[in-house]
Amino acid sequence: MAIDAKMVLELRNRTSAGMVDCKMALEEAGGDMDKAIEVLKKKGAIKAAKKSAERTASEGLLATYLHHNKKLAAIVELSCETDFVARNEAFIALADDIALQVAAMDPMFVSPETIPAEIAEKKKQEFLAEMAADNKPEEMKLKIVEGKLNKWYTDVCLTKQSFIKDDTRTIEQLIVALSGTIGEKIVVTRFQRMQMAAHATNAC
Numbered sequence: 001m002a003i004d005a006k007m008v009l010e011l012r013n014r015t016s017a018g019m020v021d022c023k024m025a026l027e028e029a030g031g032d033m034d035k036a037i038e039v040l041k042k043k044g045a046i047k048a049a050k051k052s053a054e055r056t057a058s059e060g061l062l063a064t065y066l067h068h069n070k071k072l073a074a075i076v077e078l079s080c081e082t083d084f085v086a087r088n089e090a091f092i093a094l095a096d097d098i099a100l101q102v103a104a105m106d107p108m109f110v111s112p113e114t115i116p117a118e119i120a121e122k123k124k125q126e127f128l129a130e131m132a133a134d135n136k137p138e139e140m141k142l143k144i145v146e147g148k149l150n151k152w153y154t155d156v157c158l159t160k161q162s163f164i165k166d167d168t169r170t171i172e173q174l175i176v177a178l179s180g181t182i183g184e185k186i187v188v189t190r191f192q193r194m195q196m197a198a199h200a201t202n203a204c
Contacts, residue, residue: 003027009173015040019176057187059086063095065103071196074103077189085184094178094186100164101171102191107158110188111172115157123152158188 003026011022011033017040025043029035060079067073078095085091101107109115127145134141153160159172171188179186 003031007031007033009170011036011040012176018180020180055081055185057081057185057189059083060189061086061092061095063092063099065096065099067103072103072194074099074191074193076102076191079185079187079189080182081184085182088182090178091182091186094174097163097165097174098158098171098188098191101161102158102193104164105158105161106193107161107191108156109158110190111157111159112153120149124149158191 003023007026008019008022011017011026012019014033015022015037017025021040021043022036025036025039026033028039057079059082060077063076063078065074076095076099078091078098080086080091112120124145127148128141131141131144136144154162154170159170159175161171163169163171163174175186175188
């Protein structure tokens, strides 16, 4: 069975294991997601990923983007583990790209994990209500709702958005790639987007 990037990313999202580890596990498991998780457990990849998650990203920088008309701006806090990495050109470039992404795409949240539970649940209920009259089995409805939620994440979550400079990759994939290269945890801590409000003018 061919292992595509979507399957690898799904396994990574479920386990937090590295992209390479996920791809190898899926290949070994013949594309079976549950078996791949067991492979990762046996190899200790999930444990290693958990250890990485516990590492503290207490350094970093603030990156800004200001549109040429001076009416749109964005600021992003991108965190890493050491000041050395915070001064790395690739890290700085990533922060600048993410600031541009925030300005252009206007996300609401950093990631699905940062969405308040009540907002996520409300959205889920909205999708379920849309299918109330559908005769599909309940299990199928839930799978469809899960797909709708994942699509919604790509609209409102920064990390799930396609990168505006290369729509074959997401912001999350950019972060994971650089994190793997430099060997440190990289996290978008927060962001803010500001835009001048449009003011109506009266004709004379």
